[in-house]
Amino acid sequence: xxxxxxxxxxxxxxxxxxxxxFAAIMAYQLYRNTTLGNSLQESLDELIQSQQITxxxxxxxxxxFDKAINTALANRVRNxxxxxxxxxxxxxxDNVWTFVLNDVEFREVTDLVKVDKVKIVAxxxxxxxxxAAE
Amino acid sequence: MLSxxxxxxxxxxxxxxDVIESVRELFQDEGIEDRVLEDLRQLWExxxxxxxxxxxxxxxxxxxxxxxxxxxxNYAQTLHKPTASIVIPAGQTLQNFTTKANGxxxxxxxxLPPGVSYPVQIPAGVTLQTSSGHLYKVNVPVxxxxxxxxxxxxxxxxxxxxxxxxxxxxxxxxxxxxPTAVLQTIPPPAADTYTPAAPSTTLLHPSEPQPVxxxxxxxxxxxxxxxxxxxxxxxxxxxxxxxxxxxxTPAPVTPDSPGxxxxxxxxxxxxPQPLDMSQPSPFAAQLSSGQACGGQLGAGREEVGQDGGGSxxxxxxxxxxxxxxxxxxxxxxxxxxxxxxxxxLQQLDGACDSTSEEExxxxxxxxxxGADEDEFLGMINAEALKALQEAEGSSEDDGSSSDSDAxxxxxxxxxxxxxxxxxxxxxxxxxxxxxxxxVVVCQYDKIHRSKNRWKFYLKDGVMCFGGKDYVxxxxxxxxxx
Numbered sequence: 001x002x003x004x005x006x007x008x009x010x011x012x013x014x015x016x017x018x019x020x021x022f023a024a025i026m027a028y029q030l031y032r033n034t035t036l037g038n039s040l041q042e043s044l045d046e047l048i049q050s051q052q053i054t055x056x057x058x059x060x061x062x063x064x065f066d067k068a069i070n071t072a073l074a075n076r077v078r079n080x081x082x083x084x085x086x087x088x089x090x091x092x093x094d095n096v097w098t099f100v101l102n103d104v105e106f107r108e109v110t111d112l113v114k115v116d117k118v119k120i121v122a123x124x125x126x127x128x129x130x131x132a133a134e
Numbered sequence: 135m136l137s138x139x140x141x142x143x144x145x146x147x148x149x150x151x152d153v154i155e156s157v158r159e160l161f162q163d164e165g166i167e168d169r170v171l172e173d174l175r176q177l178w179e180x181x182x183x184x185x186x187x188x189x190x191x192x193x194x195x196x197x198x199x200x201x202x203x204x205x206x207x208n209y210a211q212t213l214h215k216p217t218a219s220i221v222i223p224a225g226q227t228l229q230n231f232t233t234k235a236n237g238x239x240x241x242x243x244x245x246l247p248p249g250v251s252y253p254v255q256i257p258a259g260v261t262l263q264t265s266s267g268h269l270y271k272v273n274v275p276v277x278x279x280x281x282x283x284x285x286x287x288x289x290x291x292x293x294x295x296x297x298x299x300x301x302x303x304x305x306x307x308x309x310x311x312x313p314t315a316v317l318q319t320i321p322p323p324a325a326d327t328y329t330p331a332a333p334s335t336t337l338l339h340p341s342e343p344q345p346v347x348x349x350x351x352x353x354x355x356x357x358x359x360x361x362x363x364x365x366x367x368x369x370x371x372x373x374x375x376x377x378x379x380x381x382x383t384p385a386p387v388t389p390d391s392p393g394x395x396x397x398x399x400x401x402x403x404x405x406p407q408p409l410d411m412s413q414p415s416p417f418a419a420q421l422s423s424g425q426a427c428g429g430q431l432g433a434g435r436e437e438v439g440q441d442g443g444g445s446x447x448x449x450x451x452x453x454x455x456x457x458x459x460x461x462x463x464x465x466x467x468x469x470x471x472x473x474x475x476x477x478x479l480q481q482l483d484g485a486c487d488s489t490s491e492e493e494x495x496x497x498x499x500x501x502x503x504g505a506d507e508d509e510f511l512g513m514i515n516a517e518a519l520k521a522l523q524e525a526e527g528s529s530e531d532d533g534s535s536s537d538s539d540a541x542x543x544x545x546x547x548x549x550x551x552x553x554x555x556x557x558x559x560x561x562x563x564x565x566x567x568x569x570x571x572x573v574v575v576c577q578y579d580k581i582h583r584s585k586n587r588w589k590f591y592l593k594d595g596v597m598c599f600g601g602k603d604y605v606x607x608x609x610x611x612x613x614x615x
Contacts, residue, residue, distance in 0.1 A: 047177075079605070
């Protein structure tokens, strides 16, 4: 580089930059089917219905939600649960495990929850960075 | 579970905060106002709060009975419609029915200037806000007209919506939305609080018969109760039908047949729970009673109301209850019921190939006719089902006439799902099995199996048991298959 001459940087359009920043990391969309995720989707749907936002924007919000919930669960939750039950069905497809258990007890240090039927949906957790030592 | 619910509350709040903040810039880039973002946050929070998955979301007293009409900031006289005799401009102050101090900051309330007459047009986009800050949005332009000494202002669907709203509020009909409140309070400007107690005075003031246009309906859009383009948010509460007397004069636009009601009901979509109505069951009960009250539409309507009452509580209990659909289902069932009855009659009269099985089926169908809707369904399911099967078999064998075929097809369509499921012996099967309220959504570190003993090593999960939420960072489990 010659002295006195600023380096020329490639110029990206604002949209391209935004796209890049959001596309950089995709987080599991797994958590959209939770109370929090569903209520967000419903709220976004209402806003779309009333045409206050575009569906595209709603999608962006959901992507942001995915990141936020994944990060929050990985970093802000630190508790451990044990459970025991009987396995009714198991399914492994596209690297997603789905189990249905019966008569399950979920035990935390403080308390115990019993349910007669529970469905567990689990995505592959390797390499998602929340393997802090307990 | 106190500690856990607290943890979960905080976690959810932090996630909400994070998301809202991180999309703020997105919203701004799109040129969308912050108000919309705040709306999103309010909607989201209220839904989470309602789902009861978490406690501790309370941001202030919820006062469902106080409604104040809040106009959007940019609301101008853009909604002038030819039929509206008055357009509500921003800045006018409406009778404020709130008995509590408005805690949500600056609210543009508006009132009808004294002497203004109906009809009043509430355009789409108007937000109704309670004093506690909950938002109710009108998505479809509505025009509120006053019917002298009559109680029907709304088309049926809105009635349905409104009534529960009204009655959920402790003070009864106060819950009626500001616009209707508008209607009502034109007379006494001095009245600060709206007393819904007086049943007949709910929003129509008989003492002040306005020169009403003969419409005694609340129109959706212009065309009268047809399917509005957008979903009418149920929060638009309109004077409900607790009013007993039917319209003195039949309004020109009155839907005359139950079919219309069904039609309009079909067209209206209820959004998931209104923001601060946190009692689904009374809501449903009100809805049904409201439906029953709105008997102007005739018997068919009332039946629907009754049926809606029967089935709605179940549906309304769900967080995502789509109220219209149960009502619509009920109506569909009603239709089918009527249709079956009709066909059965036809069969009795002249079916040339009516076999004993068919006759038996018809008898059973007719026997069920007198019962309640639910019972009838039960009967259809249990008894007519078998008879149907036999009828189908026999009709096929006979090379039956088109009549019986039509009957069979019609009944068969109704019965198809129960029919098929009745055949199943081992019904504890895939479709139902994977449908449960208790869900754990997580990631797996390791899944291990040894013979029939499974071990699960899970992490970062959100659990929901019976509506209540829990989270974990690690979960270890065992099960035998």
